[in-house]
Amino acid sequence: MLLEFGRASGPADSAAAGLAPVLPQTLHRAKPAGSWWRMLLARAGTRKSATTALGDLRTWVDSPATTLIHKSATSAVGAARRAERLSAKRLWSDFQRNAAAYTTLLTEIGRAGPDGDARAARGFVPDELADEAGGVDLDTSLLSVRLRAYQAFGAKFALLQRRCVLGDEMGLGKTVQAIAVLAHTASRGGRHFLVVCPASVLVNWIAEVSCHSALAAHQAHGASRDAATARWIKEGGVAVTTFETLRRLPLPAGFRPDYVVVDEAHYIKNPQAQRTQTVNAVAERAPGVLMMTGTPLENRVEEFRDLVSYLDPTVADTITVSDGMLPARDFRSKVAPVYLRRNQEDVLAELPESLELEDWVVLADADEQAYSAAVGAGNFAGMRRATVINRTAVMSAKLERLLEIVEESAASGWKVVIFSFFLDVLSEVDDAVLAAGDGVKTFQLSGRVPAAERQRMVDEFSAIDGHAVLISQITAGGVGLNIQAASVVILTEPQLKPTIEQQAIARCHRMGQTRRVRVHRLLAKDTVDERLLEILGGKSALIAAYARESDAKKLDPAAVDGRLTGERADAAGTDAGGIGEGNLKQRIIAAERQRLGLPSGASRAQT
Structure with a gap:
């Protein structure tokens, strides 16, 4: 049309x-x-x-x-x-x-001017750098999509800097900016482009490249991996592979791609990991590298430094552990040459606001018994699940509230996405929704669903006219998928990292959303939920201070926001000395045992 x-x-x-x-x-x-x-x-x-x-x-x-x-x-x-x-x-x-x-x-x-605040749209990078990036002549002749001003600036910034991190907040179109970079490079004679990404978004990358550009997309993964790789080397285009498959690609010795894009780059934040070393071995030979992540630093300044070191060791060498104590602006100025980030509120003036609600429930007797048993057994994962499913014929308080939200949404014709970490919670919720709904259509998306089928499932869910429910494992559906058709999000339990929840919400609250997104967090009083909320609050504060806003964003009328986390603690800075995730779980179990008057003992601090 x-x-x-x-x-x-x-x-x-x-x-x-x-x-x-x-x-x-x-x-x-x-x-x-x-x-x-x-x-x-x-x-x-x-x-x-x-x-x-x-x-x-x-x-x-x-x-x-x-x-x-x-x-x-x-x-x-x-x-x-x-x-x-x-x-x-x-x-x-x-x-x-x-x-x-x-x-x-x-x-x-x-538009009379650039998207949102001019300096914000440029990521608040230094004026000199922003002006230089803004002056890049971006060739869009091979693109079949129109870029917004902040997206065009992001592509120009990447082309100017050659090796950098695009850390735009989720939902701002990092993928199309990367495609613009590749299309420009192709128009200047580049032939071979490599995208490395999680398996969950591989099919989406293939579709986006094909839809938004004239570049040929090759799926270098699965049964046709070797044939697709050979065709890519011969014909050129964009090869899309996964972190796990990259090391098995039959690449000629010394092969030099013209550009490498690493999506969800925080997957390679550990320099000792094999996949990190494999990606770097290929990226080192490429003249251009674009790493993309909405969460460049989830826990540590050291991790961000490692990420930067793959791109510009000189900048990385200036970052020290003590920088975590610096004012956020001073810290950001250090990484401006390699880091650009913009936030939704700065560039998407038309995006409806999200409404985040905490739905607190009090455990019923059956819930209490299931929860106390899990605490007594020292089963951290069991404690988290017990607030949703109590293994009895009596419906849990959380499940009752969840069905109320689904029923209200059905009356308004709204689509709902329900996220949980646990497979058995997904099944229990699916059964409950089907039993309560009058012919409601449900979809269950988990890590067991092949990556190629996930976007197809989301497309089918989105195409339904009116109410439908997508029940998704947060680690499978919370990354890389576009679910703007849904306007209600339900989180059945808090996660250990705030970025996991933020990514899940951003699947729905992103560019293209036309309705106000309502986010319901189901929380149980006097349980592990309260302890985790305290931790999430601390970790979010760290990320907000250091990884939310880039100096590169504050330079030009078309770019916008980014920061780094500054404490050593995996536990989100709740302990100045820093405690590991396993130790964190043990502390929560010990605190809950003490509150319930249960004896201390060996625990199984599972996820």
């Missing part, structure tokens, strides 16, 4: 912009040629000027640029006429399915 015109109109805009300054003057000079008697009476100089101008107009009329403008205008008229024949409901449905693309087009048509 209208998007067909929007996608094709970019080159036409450029062509029209080239003609606009000279066309009025040329038409004025050619005016005498419109009448033979005017030409007869005109002076010799006027006749010559009119004849020359007429020749210029004929050349322009027959030029590829004018043909492109005419084709674009014809497409626009056709799209508008087809849209007139559609119902308002059909048009709204099309807008909801393609909200991100429509919003980008509308923003460009009506």
Whole structure:
């Protein structure tokens, strides 16, 4: 429909912009040629000027640029006429399915300046660096998607710096910015591009490259891995593989890709891990490397330093453990040359606000018994699950509240996504929703679902007209998938890291969302939930101080926000000396045993 015109109109805009300054003057000079008697009476100089101008107009009329403008205008008229024949409901449905693309087009048509706050859109990087990045001539001829101003700046920044981290908040379109970088490089003669990502988003990457660019996408993973890799080496394009598969790719000795993109780069924050070493071995040979992560530092300044060291050892050498005690702005200025981050509120003025609610429940007798048994056994995972499923015929208090939220959402026609870490919780919730709902359609997405099927499941869920429920394991559906069709998110239990919850919420609250997203956190009083909330609060404060806002963001009218975490503690800085995750679980178990008056003993501090 209208998007067909929007996608094709970019080159036409450029062509029209080239003609606009000279066309009025040329038409004025050619005016005498419109009448033979005017030409007869005109002076010799006027006749010559009119004849020359007429020749210029004929050349322009027959030029590829004018043909492109005419084709674009014809497409626009056709799209508008087809849209007139559609119902308002059909048009709204099309807008909801393609909200991100429509919003980008509308923003460009009506924009007087860059997205959001100008300096924020540039990530608050230093002015000199921002101006230099803004001056990069980004070639979008191989793109079939229009970039928003902050996205164009992100691509320009990456091209200028060559090796950097794009740490935009989840939902801002890091993938399309990376594709823009690859498309520009291809237009300048680059042939081989490599994307390394988690298996859960591999299919999405293949689809995005194919949809948004003229580059060929090759799935270098699975049964056709070797054949796809050979085809990529021969023909060029974008090879997409996983962290685990990369080391098994049959690459020629010394093979040098033109650009490497590492998605979810925090997967390689441990320099001792084999996958980190494998990625670096390939990236070191590439002239361009773009690492992408919405959470560059979940726990430690050291981890961010390691990430930076893969890109620019000189910058990494300036980062010390004691920098965690510096003011956040001072710390960010150190990493501005290799780090750009923008936040949703800075660049997506049209994004509806999210409403986050804490739904506290009091455990029923059956819940209490299940929870006390788990505490007595020192089973940390059992403690977390017991607040949702009590293994009896009596429904838990959390499950009752969950069904109330689902019922309210069904009455409004809203789609719901329910996240849990535990497989047995997913099954219990699925059964309860099906039993309570009147023909409600549910989908269960877990790590057991092949990566290739996950986006297909999400697409089917999104295509349903009205209410539906997606029940997802947070580690499987909370990363890399786009679920803007849902406007209600339910978290059945708090997670050990705030970034896990933030990523899950961002699957729904992202560019293209047209409704206000309601996030319900189900929490049980006097349980492990309260202890974890305290920890999450501390860890979130660290990330907000250091990894939320980049100096690179504060430089130019088209870029926006990033920070680093500064404490050593895996436990989110709740202990100044830093305690490991396992030790953290043991402390929570000990605290709960003491509160319940249970004897201390050996524990199994599972997740």
